Amino acid sequence: MEENKQESLREAARDGDLGRVKSLIASGADVTYFDGEGLTPLMHAARNGYPEVVKMLLDSGAPWNALSPSNLSAGDFAMENGHQSAFDILLNAGIQAELILGTIARKDNADGKPNRDYLEDRVTFSEDKVMDTKSKAVMMAWERPLMEAHAKAICSRGGHILNVGFGMGLVDTAIQQYAPVSHTIIEAHPEVYDRMLRTGWGEKENVKIVFGRWQDVLSQLESYDGIFFDTYGEYYEDMREFHQYLPRLLKPGGIYSFFNGLCGGNPFFHVVYCQLVALELENLGYSTQLIPLPVKECLGEETWEGVKHKYWQLDTYYLPVCQSIDDAD
Ligand SMILES: C[S@@+](CC[C@H](N)C(=O)[O-])C[C@H]1O[C@@H](n2cnc3c(N)ncnc32)[C@H](O)[C@@H]1O
Known part of the structure; x- marks a missing residue:
């Protein structure tokens, strides 16, 4: 049942169905879920160029910097496929997150000096x-x-x-x-x-x-x-x-x-x-x-x-x- 919800979110994100994405998130679908291909709903929305869905997913806590098995992030998918609006939203989310958290830079820095x-x-x-x-x-x-x-x-x-x-x-x-x-x-x-x-x-x-x-x-x-x-x-x-x-x-x-x-x-x-x-x-x-x-x-x-x-x-x-x-x- 839970699995179905995630799969439905993936499909809705992939198809750019904003209304369905919204209602699935409201009913508890996990925005951080990786599907069988190792992709998140955010990556699907970015790859297919749906800026509103990208924004909705980010606002609902989808991580901008999650990586696919081939080390691509949602921003890479938007960039590769020429989806400028989705790319800009992801870029802005990345800059804001790094300004506040510096997650990429600090990741390797956890073990001392x-x-x-x-x-x-x-x-x-x-x-x-x-x-x-x-x-x-x-x-x-x-x-x-x-x-x-x-x-x-x-x-x-x-x-x-x-x-x-x-x-x-x-x-x-x-x-x-x-x-x-x-x-x-x-x-x-x-x-x-x-x-x-x-x-x-x-x-x-x-x-x-x-x-x-x-x-x-x-x-x-x-x-x-x-x-x-x-x-x-x-x-x-x-x-x-x-x-x-x-x-x-x-x-x-x-x-x-x-x-x-x-x-x-x-x-x-x-x-x-x-x-x-x-x-x-x-x-x-x-x-x-x-x-x-x-x-x-x-x-x-x-x-x-x-x-x-x-x-x-x-x-x-x-x-x-x-x-x-x-x-x-
Ligand atoms: C990537 S290399 C520089 C290469 C140089 N630009 C070149 O053209 O060959 C980095 C150098 O910075 C030195 N280094 C590392 N931490 C440093 C620090 N906190 N202060 C000064 N030098 C440092 C390293 O020992 C190393 O020699």
């Missing part, structure tokens, strides 16, 4: 990646063209540059090509720091290395014409915290950018987070331009051999270029 654990652990270096002891990639060479594009953006005014997180030194190598007046690099991992010194970064005339977590070395920083942020083992909240310091760290007219790997495994969640970060930066007085860069060609299946977590699975990378709203005007 991942950044400190990572910093106390060993890392291994090879030609094409830096890995942690859990076989997760700290940094990979496929990102080189992206790092070059980030360097170009933040060095566009010359002057004084800050990079947070050295990794493989890809962005820093690119920054050096622009011969900035000063180039400050913050790095917290002792082995990455050692390697920086062994490879001559400590002797470059315009380079200042600050060893430590960015959170702990803020008092040693000045203000900069270009800033790039790309750490590891941290979460959205950490970056959000870093953004609070931008008014102090970024000179008027300066450019800020960050590695935009936010939810890089799911197209819709990525859109949600791109919008969320732009909204939060706007509240701090910064405009964000997202420049699309095709990345499909940088990535083959062999790229991920031996890597536990495929942290990027999308075809386009959106490079953020942020500047004070006053400067953009």
Whole structure:
């Protein structure tokens, strides 16, 4: 009987029958139910493009971020099938939920202090990646063209540059090509720091290395014409915290950018987070331009051999270029 109710809700959602969806919900049908295919009523309504049903289901507690067996959310179904109104409703629901709860960003962060654990652990270096002891990639060479594009953006005014997180030194190598007046690099991992010194970064005339977590070395920083942020083992909240310091760290007219790997495994969640970060930066007085860069060609299946977590699975990378709203005007 209960099963029938859920199946009826699925059918009504799939057919866009708003009246029936309403009455089934009123009679206790479960909006969180996954059918035999592993799909929720919300996914059915989104896939077939019924915005009013999507809204009704969301308002009745259907989770916007539930995933199908092939890791697609309702927003992905709306996006894939070109249902703009359903997509917009889901996007708005995602942004609101993440603003309040931050559920995606916090999900993996439940077990203590991942950044400190990572910093106390060993890392291994090879030609094409830096890995942690859990076989997760700290940094990979496929990102080189992206790092070059980030360097170009933040060095566009010359002057004084800050990079947070050295990794493989890809962005820093690119920054050096622009011969900035000063180039400050913050790095917290002792082995990455050692390697920086062994490879001559400590002797470059315009380079200042600050060893430590960015959170702990803020008092040693000045203000900069270009800033790039790309750490590891941290979460959205950490970056959000870093953004609070931008008014102090970024000179008027300066450019800020960050590695935009936010939810890089799911197209819709990525859109949600791109919008969320732009909204939060706007509240701090910064405009964000997202420049699309095709990345499909940088990535083959062999790229991920031996890597536990495929942290990027999308075809386009959106490079953020942020500047004070006053400067953009
Ligand atoms: C993804 S890598 C950076 C890659 C770099 N953009 C490049 O082009 O090669 C992240 C780096 O941030 C460092 N890191 C992690 N947490 C940090 C923190 N809280 N403060 C400063 N550096 C940190 C890591 O040790 C690692 O070297």
